[in-house]
Amino acid sequence: MDKIKVGIIGSRFAADFHCDAYSRNENVEIAAVAAPDNLEEISRKWNIADTYEDYREMLNRKDIDLVSACVPNFLHHEIVVAAANAGKHVVCEKPMATTVEHARDMIDVCKKNSTRLFYAEDWCFSPALNRVDKLIEEGGIGKILYVKAKEVHNGSHSPFAKNKESCGGGCFIHLGVHPVGYILYLLGKGKNPVVEVTGKMTGGGELNFVHKDNGGEDFGMGMMRFGNGEFAFVEGNYITVGGMDDRVEIYGTEGVLKVDITLGSPIDCYSRPGISYSIEKTDHNLGWTKPAVDEFYNLGYVQELEYFVNCVRNNEEPFYGVDGQAGLACLEIIKAFYESNEKGVTVRGSWL
Ligand SMILES: NC(=O)c1ccc[n+]([C@@H]2O[C@H](COP(=O)([O-])OP(=O)(O)OC[C@H]3O[C@@H](n4cnc5c(N)ncnc54)[C@H](O)[C@@H]3O)[C@@H](O)[C@H]2O)c1
The missing domain is CATH 3.40.50.720 (NAD(P)-binding Rossmann-like Domain)
Structure with missing residues (x-):
């Protein structure tokens, strides 16, 4: 071919x-x-x-x-x-x-x-999270009750992400979309809807913690409840220094899984002059650092695009989580989080 x-x-x-x-x-x-x-x-x-x-x-x-x-x-x-x-x-x-x-x-x-x-x-393609899928499948932690996940760092490099209109909001849509999307893939699977969300965020501009020049919020957190009863807590923020921190914790009836997608590395480096790069969104790379081995692989980009290419080659639809339906559900849920924050209430619905 x-x-x-x-x-x-x-x-x-x-x-x-x-x-x-x-x-x-x-x-x-x-x-x-x-x-x-x-x-x-x-x-x-x-x-x-x-x-x-x-x-x-x-x-x-x-x-x-x-x-x-x-x-x-x-x-x-x-x-x-x-x-x-x-x-x-x-x-x-x-x-x-x-x-x-x-x-x-x-x-x-x-x-x-x-x-x-x-x-x-x-x-959905991070090798660490794919290993987690297998551990859950074999019954290693029993039935999942609660998931906690976040993507946080010290602010986007992109001028478009700082502008509320071109971004669609602030850090919650821009970063929080990863934990929301992953948890939908893990727990929702296109069958188990999110039925309740409660969100809390900073107010954008002068009302932000740190990034007063960002139109959208620079801190966001929220609770989701699924139709089958599971709870989830998600965070997206721009107030975290020290490098991009992507983490997932999964609590089951028989065990616990904790995943550090970005900060952990098998390399410990001490450098007096500093190294040119360690991980995404660090302020400096002096003294002790943990340089990533292959960030694009660890985050799943390489495997993701290989999968999409194979879908084209084999004329196949993508699985739930990386299809249009999941992308839409993420936006519906994030919209409900924004509504919850604005009105100070829990927003109910059925999002798949
Ligand atoms: N999956 C992830 O982890 C991840 C990470 C980073 C960015 N992203 C997403 O990727 C997208 C781009 O982000 P980025 O960080 O590269 O932003 P960026 O600001 O670094 O780059 C934006 C790019 O868009 C181009 N552009 C602007 N207007 C255009 C137009 N009219 N036609 C064609 N190109 C145009 C610019 O030339 C520039 O190359 C965003 O949606 C962002 O959310 C995803």
């Missing part, structure tokens, strides 16, 4: 790890990249033959099978719709969109064009 030809839209942080993952896959050719800036740097780094300033021109190409939308959240809808209408399968970065209505439309347009929509929740 011929290689799958991929077009990347976007040229910075997410585009870089998509290129890294595709480059490790012998069944993929990164055919082109489209973005309004940084084209020379990204095309040189990943040896990409064609560049486009306007992504619509790239979508006109007949030979591209799969598109990666690595653009700010507010552009996900526009780009997924354009890609599907051009007959391309599309990987959409998280969160799926900035509104529930946009996410629904994206699912409809992809369905209408018989193109696949892959929702990039990489936690």
Whole structure:
């Protein structure tokens, strides 16, 4: 079978790890990249033959099978719709969109064009969390009662994430979408709905703890209850210094699982001059650090994009958790968290 030809839209942080993952896959050719800036740097780094300033021109190409939308959240809808209408399968970065209505439309347009929509929740492919799946499957911790999960760091590098309109909110939609998405995959499985959410957040701008220049909140936490009775607690915040901290704790009737996805490393390094890089979102890398071995692998990006490419090759739908339905459910739940925070109440519904 011929290689799958991929077009990347976007040229910075997410585009870089998509290129890294595709480059490790012998069944993929990164055919082109489209973005309004940084084209020379990204095309040189990943040896990409064609560049486009306007992504619509790239979508006109007949030979591209799969598109990666690595653009700010507010552009996900526009780009997924354009890609599907051009007959391309599309990987959409998280969160799926900035509104529930946009996410629904994206699912409809992809369905209408018989193109696949892959929702990039990489936690579903983290090797540590995949091992956890197996331990749960074999009955190692009994029946799950409670899950606690978070993604936290010291603030986004992206100007689009600091702006409430282009992000769709603050840290809760931008980071909290990972724990929400993972817990939906783990407990919801498309059958067990979230029925109750209660959220608490800082107020954005001057009402934030630290990031007064961010329109959206810089701290968010929330409780979810599932139809089958399980509880979950999720956090997303920009007030955590010392590197990106992604953690999951799962409490069952017969045991407990605790996972450190990002900070743990088999390497202990002490450096007097400091090293160039240890892990994502550290302020400095002097003295003792724990440099990651392969962050893109540990976070699941490599395996995620390999899986999506295989879905295209084998003409298969993605599983619940990384499909449009899960991406939509995440947004419905996050919207309910925002409503809960604003009104100071618990919001009830049924989200799958
Ligand atoms: N899965 C993850 O863990 C993860 C991590 C980081 C970012 N993301 C997601 O990836 C997306 C991009 O984030 P980022 O960190 O790369 O942001 P970024 O600010 O680093 O880059 C944004 C990119 O979008 C491009 N862009 C802006 N307007 C465009 C347009 N009209 N057409 C085409 N390209 C345009 C810019 O050129 C730039 O390359 C966001 O949705 C973010 O949530 C996901």
